[in-house]
Each structure stands twice: as structure tokens, then as C-alpha cells.
Amino acid sequence: MSTPEAAQPGAGFRGVIAVDGPSGSGKSSVCRAVARHLGLRYLDTGAMYRAVTWAALDRGVDLTDRPAVAALCRALVLDIATDPGAPGIAVDGVDVTGAIRQSRISESVSAVATNLDVRADLIARQQAILAEEKGTGVVAEGRDITTVVAPEAEVRLLLTADESARIARRARELHGTDDAAALAATHAQVVTRDARDSTVVDFLVAADGVVEIDTSALTFDQVVDAVLDVVAETRKTRADRTAGARAR
Ligand SMILES: Nc1ncnc2c1ncn2[C@@H]1O[C@H](COP(=O)(O)OP(=O)(O)OP(=O)(O)O)[C@@H](O)[C@H]1O
Numbered sequence: 675m676s677t678p679e680a681a682q683p684g685a686g687f688r689g690v691i692a693v694d695g696p697s698g699s700g701k702s703s704v705c706r707a708v709a710r711h712l713g714l715r716y717l718d719t720g721a722m723y724r725a726v727t728w729a730a731l732d733r734g735v736d737l738t739d740r741p742a743v744a745a746l747c748r749a750l751v752l753d754i755a756t757d758p759g760a761p762g763i764a765v766d767g768v769d770v771t772g773a774i775r776q777s778r779i780s781e782s783v784s785a786v787a788t789n790l791d792v793r794a795d796l797i798a799r800q801q802a803i804l805a806e807e808k809g810t811g812v813v814a815e816g817r818d819i820t821t822v823v824a825p826e827a828e829v830r831l832l833l834t835a836d837e838s839a840r841i842a843r844r845a846r847e848l849h850g851t852d853d854a855a856a857l858a859a860t861h862a863q864v865v866t867r868d869a870r871d872s873t874v875v876d877f878l879v880a881a882d883g884v885v886e887i888d889t890s891a892l893t894f895d896q897v898v899d900a901v902l903d904v905v906a907e908t909r910k911t912r913a914d915r916t917a918g919a920r921a922r
């Protein structure tokens with residue numbers, strides 16, 4: 675898509691676009707693209723849970739020791755970049771952007787994401803980042819953005835996709851193929867992680883006022899366009915409301 679920013683549906687949006695959804699639904703890739711198209715910032719909240727997991731493993735903190743992991747989390751300096759063209763994260767000055775994508779982190783991160791004291795700390799940090807970035811406009815994605823982190827966001831979306839579509843996408847990403855062996859190797863990573871994560875947050879059912887986009891049968895570009903259309907529609911509804919209020 676090479677439409678100039680000003681001509682995009684949704685161009686000129688300011689505020690928060692909140693996006694949730696299960697693993698492999700396309701949140702990260704779609705949100706980065708939407709942010710780039712609209713000239714907005716991008717917040718990957720999953721990267722923050724991954725960074726805390728990296729730090730706990732690096733320092734030998736037992737992930738089942740919830741108070742210890744929460745204490746570690748509270749003490750960490752997390753620097754997360756919100757440029758959609760160059761997302762990155764550092765823990766106490768160490769760049770962990772690549773390290774947090776390792777499978778050892780993906781396999782362990784749910785133990786950290788289901789620690790409610792860690793969640794309280796990271797949610798507060800995420801809300802502070804959104805408060806700073808919303809003047810420019812920001813797309814934030816995760817599991818609890820529409821419901822907990824930014825329930826007042828101007829645009830709230832749930833990206834979903836059939837389990838089989840999500841597993842196939844992840845298999846192609848990790849193994850370059852979605853043959854039977856790759857699907858089998860990927861299954862647990864998607865399904866087990868979602869099952870664990872959904873014990874503390876609901877990212878499978880759209881909350882009131884949240885627009886659901888089922889991406890199962892859509893190409894990547896179609897999903898990006900669908901999100902941009904929702905943003906444009908929201909802007910139009912708000913503008914109409916403001917005009918109506920002025921006329922009264
Ligand atoms: N509509 C689509 N059709 C096909 N592939 C897609 C689509 N959307 C995203 N993808 C691809 O699927 C893979 C998973 O997407 P992505 O990482 O954005 O998902 P996610 O929801 O952020 O997952 P997680 O929460 O586990 O990080 C990526 O390789 C991405 O390029």
C-alpha cells in the first residue's frame with residue numbers, strides 16, 4: 675500500500691487505538707503497519723512482559739516465586755521504543771529486542787504474564803506511555819488494552835482468527851512452511867500459551883464497544899485496510915457528533 679499518509683482512511687487521527695487478540699491473530703504486524711500508515715506511535719505491550727521474563731531468567735529468579743518476580747519487575751528500568759519502523763526494548767540499558775523473541779522466552783512468558791503484581795506494575799507503565807503519546811496518536815496492542823490499560827481509547831478492536839489459521843501463520847513465520855511437522859511443532863506455542871494467558875485476561879471475546887475483526891480469511895493487507903476503515907469511521911462519527919452539538 676503506497677497511498678500517502680494524508681490520503682489514508684483515518685488520516686489525521688490522534689488519540690489511542692487499542693488492539694487485543696490471541697497469539698497469531700496478527701496484532702503486532704497489523705498494528706505496526708497501521709501506525710506507519712497513519713504516522714502514529716506503536717506500543718507492543720507483549721514486549722514488556724517478554725522483557726521482564728528475560729530479566730528473571732538472566733538473573734536466575736524462579737518464575738514460580740511470584741513476589742520475587744514482581745519485586746524484580748518493579749526494580750527494572752524498561753525503555754521501550756515506540757517508533758513503528760524500529761520497535762525495540764532495553765532492560766536496565768541492555769538491548770533485548772532480539773533476545774525476547776527466543777523460544778525459551780515464549781515458553782516461559784505466561785508465568786510472568788499471569789503474575790498479577792507484575793501486571794499491575796506493567797499496566798501502570800503502559801498507561802503512562804499512552805498518556806505521553808496520545809497527543810501524537812498511538813496504536814497499542816496486547817491482551818488487555820481495550821479492557822484494562824485503555825478502556826477509554828478512541829478506537830477499540832479485537833483481532834481474532836481461527837485457531838488453525840493462527841497456528842499456520844506462526845508455523846510459516848517460525849519454520850517457513852505450514853506442513854504437518856511445522857504445524858505440530860507450533861501447536862503448543864499458540865494454544866498452550868493462550869490457554870495460560872486467558873486465565874487472567876479475556877482476549878477471546880470482544881468487550882462492550884469493541885469492534886471484532888475476524889482475520890481468518892483475510893490477507894494481511896485486507897486486515898490493515900479493515901482497521902484503517904474503522905479508524906476513519908470513528909473519526910467521521912466523532913466529527914458528525916461535534917458538528918451536531920455545535921449546531922444545537
Ligand atoms: N491476515 C494475515 N494473513 C496471513 N498471515 C498473517 C496475517 N496477519 C498476520 N500474519 C502473519 O502471521 C504471523 C503472526 O502475526 P503477528 O506476530 O502479528 O501476530 P500477533 O497477534 O502479534 O501474535 P503474538 O501475540 O503471539 O505476538 C506473522 O508472521 C504475520 O506476518
Ligand SMILES: Nc1ccn([C@H]2C[C@H](O)[C@@H](COP(=O)(O)O)O2)c(=O)n1
Nearest residue numbers: 719720721723783787816817818871
Ligand atoms: N497486554 C498484554 C500483552 C501480552 N501479554 C502476554 C501474553 C503473552 O504470553 C506474552 C507475550 O505477548 P506477545 O509478545 O506474544 O504478544 O505476554 C499479556 O498478558 N498482556
